[in-house]
Amino acid sequence: MRQILIAAVVALLASILSTPLAIRGFRRRGFGQEIREDGPRTHLSKRGTPTMGGAVILIATVTGYFVAHLVARSQPSVSGLLAVWLMAGLGLVGFADDFIKIRKQRSLGLNGRQKFAGQLFVAVTFAILALHYANGRSLTPASVHLSFVRDIPQISFGAAGFVLFAYLVVSGTSHAVNLTDGLDGLAAGSAAMVFGTYVVISFYQFRNACVPAAKAGCYQVRDPLDLALLAAAAMAACFGFLWWNAHPARIIMGDTGSLALGGLMAGLAILTRTELLLVVLGGLFVVETLSVMIQVAVFKWKRRRVFNMAPIHHHFELAGWAETTVIIRFWIIAGLAAAFGLGLFYAEYLSYGLPG
Numbered sequence: 001m002r003q004i005l006i007a008a009v010v011a012l013l014a015s016i017l018s019t020p021l022a023i024r025g026f027r028r029r030g031f032g033q034e035i036r037e038d039g040p041r042t043h044l045s046k047r048g049t050p051t052m053g054g055a056v057i058l059i060a061t062v063t064g065y066f067v068a069h070l071v072a073r074s075q076p077s078v079s080g081l082l083a084v085w086l087m088a089g090l091g092l093v094g095f096a097d098d099f100i101k102i103r104k105q106r107s108l109g110l111n112g113r114q115k116f117a118g119q120l121f122v123a124v125t126f127a128i129l130a131l132h133y134a135n136g137r138s139l140t141p142a143s144v145h146l147s148f149v150r151d152i153p154q155i156s157f158g159a160a161g162f163v164l165f166a167y168l169v170v171s172g173t174s175h176a177v178n179l180t181d182g183l184d185g186l187a188a189g190s191a192a193m194v195f196g197t198y199v200v201i202s203f204y205q206f207r208n209a210c211v212p213a214a215k216a217g218c219y220q221v222r223d224p225l226d227l228a229l230l231a232a233a234a235m236a237a238c239f240g241f242l243w244w245n246a247h248p249a250r251i252i253m254g255d256t257g258s259l260a261l262g263g264l265m266a267g268l269a270i271l272t273r274t275e276l277l278l279v280v281l282g283g284l285f286v287v288e289t290l291s292v293m294i295q296v297a298v299f300k301w302k303r304r305r306v307f308n309m310a311p312i313h314h315h316f317e318l319a320g321w322a323e324t325t326v327i328i329r330f331w332i333i334a335g336l337a338a339a340f341g342l343g344l345f346y347a348e349y350l351s352y353g354l355p356g
Contacts, residue, residue, distance in 0.1 A: 003068045003225075004199065004232045011064025011233040015240025019056050023244065023251045026050035031102050049249060052098045054257015057188075057237045058091045061264075064233030077223035078133040079141040080230050082126055083267040087234075089122030090174055091260030098254040119171050122263070127166035130270065131159060137211070139222040142166070147273040149348045150219060166270060173269075173278065174262030176285035179292055179311045181258040184247035186313065186327050188238045190284050190334035191261045195235035197281055197338045198268045201345055202228035205272060208349070217352035221272055234264055247324050280344060283337025284330055288312060 027050050062084060069076050076084075096118070097110045110118070130142035144162045145151040157165050181187035205224035208217065221227075238261070244250045253261075262285075269278035279286055291312035298306050308318035316326045 001203075003072050003074070004203070004229050006071050007064040007068035007229045007233040008236040009064075010067045010236075011060045012236035012240045014063045015056055015060035015237040016243050017240075018060065019053065019241055019244045019251060022053060022056050023050050026052060026251070031098075049252050051102070051252045051254040052095060052256045053241060053245065053251035054091060054094060054253035054255070054260055056251075057234075057241050057253065057257050058088060058260050060237035060240060061087065061230070061234045064236060065230050068229055068233070077226035079130075079223035079271045080226040082130055082141055083227065083230055083264060083271060085129075086122060086126045086170065086267040087260045087264040089126075090119065090170070090263035091256055093118035093122065094178075094255030094257065094259035097259075098256050119174065119259075120167060123167040123170040124163055126170070126267065127163040130166070131162065135222055139220060141222050142270050143273060145273075146275065148276040149345050150273050166266075169270060169275060169278075170263055170266040172289070173266040173282070173285070174259045176282065176289045177262035177265070178255060178258040180285050180288045180313070181253060182311060183313055183317075183323055183327050183330075184249035184252075185242050185245045186330055187258055187261070188242045188245050188253060189327075189331050190282075191265070192235050192238035192242065193331075193334050193338040194265055194281050195231045195238065195268075197342050198231040198265075198272065199228050199235060200342060201274065202231060202268070202272055204345075204349075217349050219273070224272065227268060227271055230264075231268055234261070247327060274345070277341055277345060281338050281341035283340070284334040287333070291315070 031050055031052055065080065065084065066076070093110075093115065097115060100110060127142070131140055131144065134140045142162070143151050144157050144159060145153060146155040146157065146165075177187055177191060180190060202221075202224045205219040205221045206228065208219055209224060210218035210220055241251075241253065241257075245253065265278065265282060269275045274281075288311045291307060292310045295305060295307055295310035298304065307315035309315055313326050313330060317323060
């Protein structure tokens with residue numbers, strides 16, 4: 001628990017203190033956000049706001065994680081390092097995307113093939129490595145089985161199938177967070193709630209691990225405590241960044257942050273054996289993604305729009321809601337989804353007839 005607190009405090013301080021430096025540095029270099037021409041007109045005032053702020057979240061998270069290990073004189077786990085790789089790798093893809101937008105002064109960066117190639121490389125290397133490095137209990141960081149709150153033994157992908165599945169989870173989650181990052185603080189605040197939930201889940205898995213002997217309801221997760229430490233660092237980094245990213249935002253996380261945060265969420269879900277539970281925990285991100293899919297599908301089918309604009313947070317803006325109203329109400333949805341998912345996790349544990 002002490003390590004988790006150290007990681008969170010260090011990440012929070014690193015994020016909240018270094019973000020103003022990033023704002024000044026990015027502003028001097030002209031790293032300003034480009035705005036969609038078809039978006040809400042109120043967003044045009046945000047043009048030029050420093051972007052790529054997600055680099056601060058990424059660096060603060062990694063700093064908090066490694067400083068906690070240095071203080072405790074412990075070694076990072078394989079699971080933790082794999083999750084860091086997934087976050088950093090996708091963050092680099094997002095950074096390239098943001099940099100191209102800035103250099104070419106447009107709202108689109110990498111083309112579809114380039115972004116796909118980058119995400120594919122990062123996700124596939126993560127998935128392949130996650131099936132190796134078994135510990136003394138023959139547990140690898142990831143499992144070839146589909147999972148909800150733990151592995152479902154009846155559903156196995158096999159090694160090749162798991163790599164494909166992991167790519168879909170990573171790509172889907174990173175895109176979902178990217179779609180949600182359209183209003184000041186919306187993605188950062190919602191992501192902080194998901195990471196906070198994973199702190200609880202991972203720590204509970206550690207306290208009820210199948211060590212030294214298996215027991216009813218125990219968890220077969222390779223490095224749950226280290227994953228709790230990383231999740232705490234990410235949560236705190238998001239909160240620190242949110243101090244400056246709250247409306248009216250002085251800095252925007254950009255694809256650098258949204259892809260990195262989505263990648264870490266996917267990594268935590270895979271490594272804690274809670275892949276399907278992530279759909280509940282990240283309920284807001286699911287709704288945002290579905291709104292885009294519905295909008296595109298119906299428009300191609302019937303040539304009409306279901307929403308004023310997708311993702312759905314823009315629909316409510318164009319319907320007359322103030323931006324702060326949309327953000328706060330969507331945060332409430334994100335919090336309820338995270339709480340409901342945590343309740344499902346705990347209820348499954350209690351189903352074994354054990355005291356809380």
